Amino acid sequence: MTTALSRRDLLKAAGALVVGFTLPVPVLANARSVAADQVDSFLAIAPDGSVTIYCGKVDLGQGLRIAIRQMAAEELGLGVERIALIEGDTDLTPDQGPTAGSTGVAKGGVQIRQAAATARQALIRLAAQRLEIAEGELDLMDGEVRPLSGDNRALGIGDLLGEGGFGLALDPAAPLRRPSTYKVVGQPLPRPDVPAKVTGRHVYVHDFTLPGMLHGRVIRPNAVGATLLSVDETGLKAIKGARMIRIRDFLAVLADSEWNAIRAAALLKPVWSEAATLSGHERVRDAMKAGPFVAEETLVAKGDVDKALAEAGDRVHRAEYYWPVQSHASLGPSCAVADVRSDSATIWTASQATHRFRPAFARLLGLPEDKVRLVYLDGSGCYGMNGHDDAAADAALLSKAVGKPVRVQWSREDELGWDPKGPPQLLALEGCRDENGLITGWRTEMWLPKATAGLPNVPLLAPQAAGLPQPPGLITGLIAQNGDPPYGVPAQEVKVHWLADAPLRPSNIRAPGKIANVFAVESFFDELCAGAQLDPLVARLQGLRDLRGLTVVTRAAARLGWKPRPSPNPEPGIGRGAAYVHYKRSETYVAIAMEAELDKESGRIRVRRVVCSHDCGLVINPDALRLQIEGAIIQTLSRTLLEEVTFDSHRVTATDWTSYPILGFADIPEIEVDLVDRPDQPPMGGGEAAATPVPAALANAVFDASGLRLRTVPFTPERVKAAIMESS
Amino acid sequence: MTATAPKQGKAPPKTPDIRLSVNGKPRTLSAASSKRPLLHALRDELGLTATKYGCGKGQCGACTVLADGQPVRACLMTVAEAAGKSITTLEGLGTPKAPHAVQAAFIAEQASQCGYCTSGMVMETAALLATTPEPSLEDAKQALSGHLCRCGSHRRILRAVMRASGRPQP
Numbered sequence: 089m090t091t092a093l094s095r096r097d098l099l100k101a102a103g104a105l106v107v108g109f110t111l112p113v114p115v116l117a118n119a120r121s122v123a124a125d126q127v128d129s130f131l132a133i134a135p136d137g138s139v140t141i142y143c144g145k146v147d148l149g150q151g152l153r154i155a156i157r158q159m160a161a162e163e164l165g166l167g168v169e170r171i172a173l174i175e176g177d178t179d180l181t182p183d184q185g186p187t188a189g190s191t192g193v194a195k196g197g198v199q200i201r202q203a204a205a206t207a208r209q210a211l212i213r214l215a216a217q218r219l220e221i222a223e224g225e226l227d228l229m230d231g232e233v234r235p236l237s238g239d240n241r242a243l244g245i246g247d248l249l250g251e252g253g254f255g256l257a258l259d260p261a262a263p264l265r266r267p268s269t270y271k272v273v274g275q276p277l278p279r280p281d282v283p284a285k286v287t288g289r290h291v292y293v294h295d296f297t298l299p300g301m302l303h304g305r306v307i308r309p310n311a312v313g314a315t316l317l318s319v320d321e322t323g324l325k326a327i328k329g330a331r332m333i334r335i336r337d338f339l340a341v342l343a344d345s346e347w348n349a350i351r352a353a354a355l356l357k358p359v360w361s362e363a364a365t366l367s368g369h370e371r372v373r374d375a376m377k378a379g380p381f382v383a384e385e386t387l388v389a390k391g392d393v394d395k396a397l398a399e400a401g402d403r404v405h406r407a408e409y410y411w412p413v414q415s416h417a418s419l420g421p422s423c424a425v426a427d428v429r430s431d432s433a434t435i436w437t438a439s440q441a442t443h444r445f446r447p448a449f450a451r452l453l454g455l456p457e458d459k460v461r462l463v464y465l466d467g468s469g470c471y472g473m474n475g476h477d478d479a480a481a482d483a484a485l486l487s488k489a490v491g492k493p494v495r496v497q498w499s500r501e502d503e504l505g506w507d508p509k510g511p512p513q514l515l516a517l518e519g520c521r522d523e524n525g526l527i528t529g530w531r532t533e534m535w536l537p538k539a540t541a542g543l544p545n546v547p548l549l550a551p552q553a554a555g556l557p558q559p560p561g562l563i564t565g566l567i568a569q570n571g572d573p574p575y576g577v578p579a580q581e582v583k584v585h586w587l588a589d590a591p592l593r594p595s596n597i598r599a600p601g602k603i604a605n606v607f608a609v610e611s612f613f614d615e616l617c618a619g620a621q622l623d624p625l626v627a628r629l630q631g632l633r634d635l636r637g638l639t640v641v642t643r644a645a646a647r648l649g650w651k652p653r654p655s656p657n658p659e660p661g662i663g664r665g666a667a668y669v670h671y672k673r674s675e676t677y678v679a680i681a682m683e684a685e686l687d688k689e690s691g692r693i694r695v696r697r698v699v700c701s702h703d704c705g706l707v708i709n710p711d712a713l714r715l716q717i718e719g720a721i722i723q724t725l726s727r728t729l730l731e732e733v734t735f736d737s738h739r740v741t742a743t744d745w746t747s748y749p750i751l752g753f754a755d756i757p758e759i760e761v762d763l764v765d766r767p768d769q770p771p772m773g774g775g776e777a778a779a780t781p782v783p784a785a786l787a788n789a790v791f792d793a794s795g796l797r798l799r800t801v802p803f804t805p806e807r808v809k810a811a812i813m814e815s816s
Numbered sequence: 817m818t819a820t821a822p823k824q825g826k827a828p829p830k831t832p833d834i835r836l837s838v839n840g841k842p843r844t845l846s847a848a849s850s851k852r853p854l855l856h857a858l859r860d861e862l863g864l865t866a867t868k869y870g871c872g873k874g875q876c877g878a879c880t881v882l883a884d885g886q887p888v889r890a891c892l893m894t895v896a897e898a899a900g901k902s903i904t905t906l907e908g909l910g911t912p913k914a915p916h917a918v919q920a921a922f923i924a925e926q927a928s929q930c931g932y933c934t935s936g937m938v939m940e941t942a943a944l945l946a947t948t949p950e951p952s953l954e955d956a957k958q959a960l961s962g963h964l965c966r967c968g969s970h971r972r973i974l975r976a977v978m979r980a981s982g983r984p985q986p
Contacts, residue, residue, distance in 0.1 A: 149930030149967055278926055285931030286922040286938060287915055288866025288906035295865035347849070347856040419878060419966040420870055420932040468868075469930030469967045500871040711926060715972060719929055722968030745875040745964060753957040756970040758986075 130203035137246035144184030145196035151712030163204035165228035176464025186441035190773025267767035276711035311738035323355030338553035391579030396529025400520030411604035420468025422475030426483035438467025481550035510597030525620030538586035567601025575631025599776035610667035610784030644679035665788025667781035676777035691805035705769035726751035839908025855890035866906035877963030880936035921980035929967035
């Protein structure tokens with residue numbers, strides 16, 4: 089069964105590591121179309137009727153490998169075990185955009201589904217001609233076109249098509265199967281990579297080797313912005329075969345094994361210039377208000393907010409919220425393997441954006457784009473761009489310098505110290521209500537680093553150090569969305585003060601920006617409710633006009649056993665809180681309700697129970713989706729309770745799991761995921777939205793438990809105790 | 817065969833090789849750099865790549881293997897310390913066709929996302945069940961307290977531990 093094949097099996101079967109991912113349809117690199125408007129770019133049918141799907145999006149652990157198969161299988165009338173999947177190989181797969189923004193299924197899967205529907209239409213047309221039966225009286229099932237009449241003249245799809253492929257453009261009007269007839273979509277099918285992962289047979293980029301491959305390690309400067317003045321390499325003589333590579337400030341060692349590379353790196357004696365370019369993490373918040381700014385932008389303007397605030401007299405409330413710099417904190421370090429020849433290059437990378445990075449690597453290596461191939465292999469999970477692309481650039485530069493394949497695996501300190509970071513966010517909110525408690529005016533002001541328009545990718549460390557040209561700028565993801573309350577406030581405004589820079593190199597991190605924005609908006613909504621002695625959940629239901637939004641809020645409340653009353657809880661100790669998001673105001677609907685307790689002595693918060701009602705339209709695989717949602721909740725609890733990248737004026741100081749702790753087994757709450765399946769609606773993202781209501785639901789539960797309002801993340805015991813002292 | 821022939825062919829090594837058992841097979845490792853972590857010897861010299869580097873400090877548990885049945889961090893145990901021991905890695909526990917009970921439970925619960933921490937989680941669980949066949953949920957949390965997962969698969973992992981032991985699942 090194809091799905092049980094691990095990558096290692098595929099590699100072995102192919103007999104060659106370099107083009108090992110093309111089974112069961114062996115196609116040489118550069119030999120196939122990857123145009124995103126052609127059916128043949130997305131799928132191939134072998135003579136035996138098995139199908140290979142070519143997917144530009146990749147599985148980072150989120151379950152895309154089964155979801156894509158299910159979507160294609162449904163249209164093709166085939167079991168998922170008959171479908172092989174090639175992911176993220178720039179020579180073999182169409183460019184479907186980066187695997188980011190929760191678009192794997194919503195865009196990547198939907199495009200492949202349309203390719204499969206076009207294929208089905210074509211296969212039925214071919215069979216209709218051969219059998220002389222009307223198209224409407226035929227269907228595709230179990231790998232055959234069969235007459236609906238029961239007539240047994242079936243034609244296998246492999247025989248029908250022949251070797252030429254479809255030669256057809258994707259037809260956006262090709263009819264899709266009706267959701268009421270779905271057999272594969274919506275089933276909780278197991279993910280095909282899990283058995284290999286659990287038995288140690290899955291080949292991660294960390295495990296991938298090439299003949300003659302060397303191991304590289306890059307020595308980063310002791311301070312951000314420092315330059316390399318000199319380096320003493322005499323110590324390397326102690327390690328046979330070890331050598332130094334230096335390109336301006338890019339300093340690395342190469343050795344015949346990982347361990348020797350680690351030893352060699354420690355034996356080099358570099359002298360770096362003095363550099364103290366960073367503000368230190370404690371000064372970020374104040375520095376954000378000081379600028380410099382590159383733009384002011386009004387994102388939402390409705391009604392007259394100033395007038396509403398003036399009319400409300402003393403019923404105006406103001407508060408500031410802060411979200412710190414955070415790391416992706418991938419459990420394993422970034423890693424890549426590069427084989428750079430004089431006329432071409434292949435890079436094995438865990439990148440979320442192989443296609444998008446291809447031009448950057450071509451420029452870095454001085455090669456034409458079509459001679460550079462990026463091949464996706466699994467890395468340690470990433471949640472936005474971590475260090476994988478930097479490790480790939482490290483390996484590429486070193487392979488080019490030495491003329492041999494090079495593998496670079498970062499250390500734990502490299503990963504937490506140098507991965508591009510989730511940027512800090514500062515929000516100031518003001519709002520007012522009328523005598524009845526209705527919110528009449530609302531303003532959200534944001535201080536955010538401005539992403540550089542048109543910049544294709546995060547500037548990479550290796551070319552920067554080596555003095556190689558690359559477009560400068562900042563990447564953040566879309567971080568200004570969901571800053572407005574979705575509760576029908578008549579006068580509202582959202583303004584952004586766009587900052588010229590970020591304290592550490594930023595990139596997109598899971599649900600970019602929206603976690604902090606929803607934290608502020610949904611906490612502040614509760615603040616206004618508390619001021620008016622209103623139950624915050626009832627107030628949400630009164631303000632919402634969207635039926636799907638009302639549904640998730642109602643269901644989450646019912647599951648938690650919500651009893652209407654204002655916060656805080658008259659019986660302190662345990663509290664409940666809720667928060668809601670309509671992600672990007674156009675995608676997934678999520679409501680989260682939770683119970684938490686606060687121990688005022690220790691300042692420790694314990695989350696007892698989390699309920700999440702989630703509507704992302706059509707559900708492709710409920711089991712994989714549930715796990716994504718649970719993961720988003722746990723990871724965001726970790727980010728809210730514990731995580732802040734600390735740094736001084738020189739460098740990041742949180743570089744291991746003691747200085748950058750994440751949530752462990754002892755603190756995992758009960759989690760109930762309630763899926764609202766809407767088969768008649770388009771499928772939307774499941775990887776990000778559920779993260780966004782978590783911090784506000786928690787802050788609202790802590791307020792309910794104690795009357796203490798937490799507005800600065802992380803909610804560490806020290807910070808909570810300080811807040812208790814301040815409030816008393 | 818002359819008396820001198822073996823002498824010429826076998827120059828006495830400076831340090832004796834390190835002998836150990838890995839997944840039930842006798843293996844020999846060079847003692848030349850005997851302070852190197854077992855992790856690197858397993859991955860690079862024996863080609864057993866299921867065991868993963870996570871932190872190199874024993875903080876995350878990703879590199880957990882069994883040494884004489886005890887869970888150890890292969891990033892901290894040196895090759896010299898592994899001498900004479902019986903080491904089990906994830907590859908030695910079971911295969912996709914014949915998985916160990918713990919592996920079968922992890923598959924049944926789909927208790928893995930990116931899977932980078934999975935190897936260490938499975939090995940720790942196997943060690944737990946060998947000494948505590950019917951652990952409580954608290955026992956499971958305690959045993960896994962030194963293991964980190966960034967994807968947030970914790971609840972599935974705990975369900976897998978309880979499933980493997982035939983206990984009620986949370």
